Amino acid sequence: MDYQSTEEGALVSRAQSGDDDAFQEIVQKYQSKVFSIIHGIVRQRNDVEDIAQQVFSKVYFSIRNFDYRSSLITWIYKITVNECFDYLRKKKVRKLVYESDLSEDEVRRVENTEPATDRAPRTDVRLAGQDYIVKLLAKVSEEERNLLMLKEVEGYSVEELAQMTSLNENTIKVKLFRARQKLVKAAQRLDRSPGTVA
Amino acid sequence: MHRIVEKELEDYLSGRGGRELTSHLTNCEQCRGEVAEMQTLSGLFGDLRAVEPVAVPLGFSNRLMLNINDRKSKSFLSIFAVDPGFTRKLALASLLCLAACGGYLATQPVDSVAPSDHTPEAVMASHDVSAPSDDPQHMDGMLVTLASYHQ
Numbered sequence: 001m002d003y004q005s006t007e008e009g010a011l012v013s014r015a016q017s018g019d020d021d022a023f024q025e026i027v028q029k030y031q032s033k034v035f036s037i038i039h040g041i042v043r044q045r046n047d048v049e050d051i052a053q054q055v056f057s058k059v060y061f062s063i064r065n066f067d068y069r070s071s072l073i074t075w076i077y078k079i080t081v082n083e084c085f086d087y088l089r090k091k092k093v094r095k096l097v098y099e100s101d102l103s104e105d106e107v108r109r110v111e112n113t114e115p116a117t118d119r120a121p122r123t124d125v126r127l128a129g130q131d132y133i134v135k136l137l138a139k140v141s142e143e144e145r146n147l148l149m150l151k152e153v154e155g156y157s158v159e160e161l162a163q164m165t166s167l168n169e170n171t172i173k174v175k176l177f178r179a180r181q182k183l184v185k186a187a188q189r190l191d192r193s194p195g196t197v198a
Numbered sequence: 199m200h201r202i203v204e205k206e207l208e209d210y211l212s213g214r215g216g217r218e219l220t221s222h223l224t225n226c227e228q229c230r231g232e233v234a235e236m237q238t239l240s241g242l243f244g245d246l247r248a249v250e251p252v253a254v255p256l257g258f259s260n261r262l263m264l265n266i267n268d269r270k271s272k273s274f275l276s277i278f279a280v281d282p283g284f285t286r287k288l289a290l291a292s293l294l295c296l297a298a299c300g301g302y303l304a305t306q307p308v309d310s311v312a313p314s315d316h317t318p319e320a321v322m323a324s325h326d327v328s329a330p331s332d333d334p335q336h337m338d339g340m341l342v343t344l345a346s347y348h349q
Contacts, residue, residue, distance in 0.1 A: 020263070027259050036248040049255055053262055060266050129245040136239070151208075152243035158208050177204045180236045187239060 004068045012072055015063050023063070027056055030073060034080050040153065041084040041134060043127070051087055055080050074164045077154075078146050085138060085145070132190075139186035144179035151176060203229050211240050318347045 003009050014022035031052065038051045058079050066075055137145050150156045150164070158176075162169045202222050210216030210233070223230045 024259060024263070027262060031254045031258060032252070035252040035254050039252045040246045040248045048252070049258065049261075052258070053265055056262050057266055057269065061269075126245050126249075129242045133239070133242040133246060148243070149246070152240060153246045157212070173208055174204060177207055180207070180239070181232075183239050184232060184235045187235070 003071060008072055009068065012063065012066060012068070016066070023060055026059070026072070030076055031056070033073070034076065037077065037080045038084055040130075041081070042087060043130065047087070047091075051080075051083055054087075055083050058083070069166050070164055074150070077150065078142075081146055081149055082142060085134075088134065089138070135190060136183050136186045140179055140182045144175065144182065147172070147175055148179050148183070200226060200229055203233060207233065207236070211237060318344055 004013070011022050011025055015026060034052050034055055035048060038048045038055075039045070042048060042051060055076070059076060066072070137148065140148070147161065147165075150161055151158075156164065158169050158172050161167075161172045165172070167175075200222065202219055206216040206219035210219045219233075223233060
């Protein structure tokens, strides 16, 4: 079934023709998802709403450019992830916690992704892991980042990704493989660079 | 790295098969090392999932629409707004133009402006007495000029 002729496709068409009620329906439908994505990446609760406002403003002003090649949520997801990484780049709010806040033991655990023991607070290790992966994701292209996030964080399969992006499965596999290779290289460079422990 | 890794990596990482790759990895040390690194990084993505459901703040949608309307009105007003850079360029161009005109006028000789002397003395001086005119109309005209002159 053609996406444009689905219920959601009709909703998008209405929003594209300037119907604010249709846009508000889209906001109601996806706001919770957008908040979760932002919170997962950015973590600063105070800034989550600002970024979400920015995301939906972009959706509002560029919905006319939505071409139905992907689903609406894929498109919104992409905008959200890009907005989060823009925010992190601009504000540089993420401070490395590795050296300052973590003990050597905890750092080693992050490196090896060992399960946290009772001695170390689980949240600190999680935050360090979050910081580390966000830093690495900043080193790959927008497309690669989105694919990795959809696959690893949202749990979509290669088949689903192929459907969502209108690419074939082999292309998705190759793109994911190259993205992972870049991540590994970025991790090696980061580990070697002075001043970083992870 | 061997082609088999590219082909089966996603299935292998998600634990849904990749048997061919598994047997390849037992024999290929180089691929084994790289895939292990990829697997480690793959494990870290879990930290990007929100641990608890994030509540959408009350009134978010209203604030969003206000923000959007505000941006819309600003972008409408911006049509009439003058770019400060353009204003500076315009001012500079005007000054240069003024300076060029001033320079041109300053270089012109003062006597190039014709004197507008219409006094009877000037009229008389310009009249060539050595060549008397036989034209009676010309003579009458001169008499009228002299008669109508009041000092």
